[in-house]
Amino acid sequence: MFPKPIEKSSAGVQLLYKIALPVALFLWLLPLLAIFMTSIRPAVDINSGNMFGWPSSFNMIENYTAVFTQSEALAYFWNSVKVTIPTVIISVSLACLAGYGLAIYRFKFALPLFFLFIAGNFVPFQILMVPVRDLSVKTGLYDTVTGLVLFHAAFQTGFCTLFMRNFIRALPFELIESARIEGVSEFKIFWHLVLPLVRPAIAALSVLIFTFIWNDFFWATVLTQGEASKPITAGIRALNGQFVSQWHLVSAASLMAAIPPVVMFFAMQKHFIAGLTLGATKG
Template sequence: MKKTLFYLFATILVLIWLMPFVISAFTSLKSMDELMLEKKWWFPPKEIRLENYSTAWDDANMGRYFINTFIITVPSVLGALFLSSLGAFALAWYDFRFSKVVLMVFVGGMLIPFQMLLIPVYRLSISMGIYDRYLGVILFHMAFQLGFCTFFLRNFMKTIPASIFDAAMIDGANHFMIYRRIVLPLVIPAMAALGILEFTWIWNDYLWSLILIQSDKFKPVTLGLVNLQGQWISSWNVMAAGSIIAAVVPLVVFLLFQRYFIEGLTVGSVKG
C-alpha cells in the first residue's frame, strides 16, 4: 500500500512538472486563430501546424544564434571546470594559511544575489574593452560559476584516500603530475555531472547575455527568441516553437551523458 501511494504521488508530481512543457508543445503546433479563439488553451491542437518551427528557425535566425551559443557555452564550461579543478585540488590537499578563508570566499560568492552585480559587471566589461564580445560573456560565466564548481569538486576530492598521494610523492611525482595523472581520472564522474549542470545553466542564460551583448551577431539563442516578439502582437505559437528548439540541445546533452551524471552524484556516497 505504501509503495502504491508513493508511486501514485510521484507520478502526479511528474505530471505537474511536465505540464508547462506539454502546454508549450501544444502551443507550438497551433495556429494563432486557434490560440485566440479557443478558451481551453491547454488542449491538444485541432490541426497540427509544423510550419511554426520553420518560421521560428527562419525569422529568428536561429542557426546563427545556435552557433553563438555554442561559442559561448563550450569554452565557459571547459574553462570553469579546469580552473575549479585546480582550485579544488589546492583546497582539498594543501594545508596552507588562510585556506579556510579562501574556501569561505568561494562559498560566499555563491550567496551574493547576482542582481547586485549587474551594474558593476556592465561597467567593468566596458572599462576592460570586452563589452559586446564573446570573450566578455565567456569570462564572466567562468568567473561566476567558479565558486560553485570549486566547492563541488573540493568535496569529491576529499573522499580520495590520502595514501594515494603519499605513494605518488614517494615515487617522485610532482604536484602537477599528481593532479593530472591521479586526481583528474578519479574525479571524471564528478566533473561530468558538473559539466552537464554548467552546460545547461550557461546555455539557458538570458540575463548576463542581455547585459553584456548588444550586437545581434553575438547574441545567443535565448536573446534571439526575443526577435519573435512583435511590436503589437506576439506570435505565441512561433515563440513556443523557438523555445522548444532552444531546449532540444541541453535535453539531448543530458540524455547522452545521464549515466555519467548519476555516477557523479553518487561518487563518494559509500566508503570502502
C-alpha cells in the same frame, strides 16, 4: 524504505497508485504539454481561438522552420553554443587545479580561500553588475561572446571549485602520499593520479554548468546588445516582441531553446543528479 513499498499493499491500492502516477505527471507537465500543442498548431487555430482543442492540422515542421527563417533565432542559438561550451571547459579546468590545491595541501589559507570561493558563488548578481559591465565596456568586451564567456567562466569557477575540492578531499589521501614518497612531482601527481580519479566529478560539473550557462538570462541581457552576441535566452525575449500574438511561433522558439539542456539532462542524468544533490546525503 519509506513510504512502505506499494507491492506490500492490497491489489486495489496498487492499482490506484498505478493510475495516480500518470495522472499526476500529466497535471505536473500540463503547462509544457499545452505549449507543445500550441507550437504545432497552424496560425488559423490561434486566431480562431482553438487553443486547446485538437489542432485543425499539424504544422510542426512549418512552425519550427518559420522560427528559423523569419527571425534571428539561429544566430542566437549559435551564440549560446559559443558561450556555453568554452565556459564549461575553462571553469571546470580552473576548478580542477584549484580544487586540488585546496584539498591536498594543508596550508594556512586553504580554508579561507575555499570559503572565499563558496561565498562568492552565492552573492546576488546585481552586486557585480555595474563593475562587470563597466569593465567589459572599458576593455571592449561588452557585447561580445568573449566577454560573456570570461565572466561566466570566472563566476562558475566558484561553484566548480567548491565541488572539486570536496570531491578530491574524499579521495584516499594515502595514494597521493605514497606517490610523493616515490618522488613524483606535484604536477605529475595531479595530472596522472588525481585527474583520472575525478572524471565523474568532471562529467557532473560539465552537465551542470552547461545547463546553468545555457539558461542564463541576466548576464545575457546585461552584457550583450546585438545579434552578434545575444544568446538564445535573451533572444527569445526579443522574439516574443517580434512575434506578438503569434503564440505558435513563440512556443516553438521557446521549446527550441529548451532542447539542448533537456538533451544534456537525459543523456547524462546520473551525473547531473549526482552533481546537483552533492551534500544531500552526507552526515
